[in-house]
Amino acid sequence: MDTNDRECKGSAWPGSRVSPAEGERQEPRIMADEFFDVVNERDEPVGRARRSEVHARGLWHRAVHILVFNRAGQVFLQKRSMRKDMAPGKWDSSCSGHLDAGEDYDHAAVRELGEELGLNNQPRPERWLRVNACAETGWEFCWIYRLNHEGPFVLHPEEIERGDWYQPAEVTRLVTARPEDYAPAFRYIWSRLPRR
Numbered sequence: 001m002d003t004n005d006r007e008c009k010g011s012a013w014p015g016s017r018v019s020p021a022e023g024e025r026q027e028p029r030i031m032a033d034e035f036f037d038v039v040n041e042r043d044e045p046v047g048r049a050r051r052s053e054v055h056a057r058g059l060w061h062r063a064v065h066i067l068v069f070n071r072a073g074q075v076f077l078q079k080r081s082m083r084k085d086m087a088p089g090k091w092d093s094s095c096s097g098h099l100d101a102g103e104d105y106d107h108a109a110v111r112e113l114g115e116e117l118g119l120n121n122q123p124r125p126e127r128w129l130r131v132n133a134c135a136e137t138g139w140e141f142c143w144i145y146r147l148n149h150e151g152p153f154v155l156h157p158e159e160i161e162r163g164d165w166y167q168p169a170e171v172t173r174l175v176t177a178r179p180e181d182y183a184p185a186f187r188y189i190w191s192r193l194p195r196r
Contacts, residue, residue: 095117109124
């Protein structure tokens with residue numbers, strides 16, 4: 001596990017194929033009504049704001065990304081729903097999401113596993129890497145987690161169009177060849193992961 005902060009450009013203060021299926025899962029909150037903690041350069045809460053305001057004003061806030069690997073060493077990637085307000089239709093981490101106001105990173109990681117992949121009652125995944133807020137992450141301080149799991153997953157159709165397993169070397173090749181197909185934060189995080 002790498003707990004060192006990673007720097008990114010522009011870090012100055014900004015102004016098996018799986019498809020969605022029905023099943024038991026936690027329902028995601030309505031995006032427009034979410035409140036996030038706004039944080040300072042040390043990732044300390046300094047206020048709260050609605051999701052739309054945080055994104056419109058480029059305020060620093062928090063997110064988690066979870067990368068799920070199977071026994072064959074493949075990573076599960078999701079293709080974001082076209083209904084998403086950020087990076088619709090782009091390939092992304094196995095699951096990811098913002099921290100709710102007052103929530104900690106570990107709780108958010110467990111919650112997102114339930115909401116997006118239907119993995120309820122999971123123990124906290126392993127913390128793997130932390131990155132600072134910057135333009136590439138959408139001004140999000142991020143903890144990246146690693147989870148070993150074979151599936152199956154119950155994908156939430158409001159969040160995820162579909163998903164698939166990839167060898168890490170293939171992900172690296174695809175991100176390099178077609179960066180426009182991948183969410184910007186995922187491209188940034190993938191490039192900074194410890195040896196895969």
